[in-house]
Amino acid sequence: MTAFPTRLQTIRKIKGLSQEDLSKQVNTTKSTISNYENGHSTPSNDMLIQLADVLETTTDYLLGRTDLSHYPDSDLINLNLTPKEIEFLKGCLLQLRSIFG
DSSP, X not given: OOSHHXXXXXXXXXXXXXXXXXXXXXXXXXXXXXXXXXXXXXXXXXXXXXXXXXXXXXXXXXXXXXXXXXXXXXXXXXXXXXXXXXXXXHHHXXXXXXXXX
């Protein structure tokens, strides 16, 4: 069984959306979302992209290809940090990881 049904349902709930809410945002039916979450059907590539966009995640996360549920630098970009500040923070994080594992 693929990760998709579980990840879709989990992230939908984390975002506070019902199946009905999500279905409206991606222009489909509640039963289609239910079928995705139950593993009875899989979305087209276009629908997968729409789901990832609405849920603010990546297609790779939904498909189980990565455990990162968002673009790694997206939170840093939202802070309006300069590239130099981002690199500095990455260096700090690497040092902390080497110390604390």
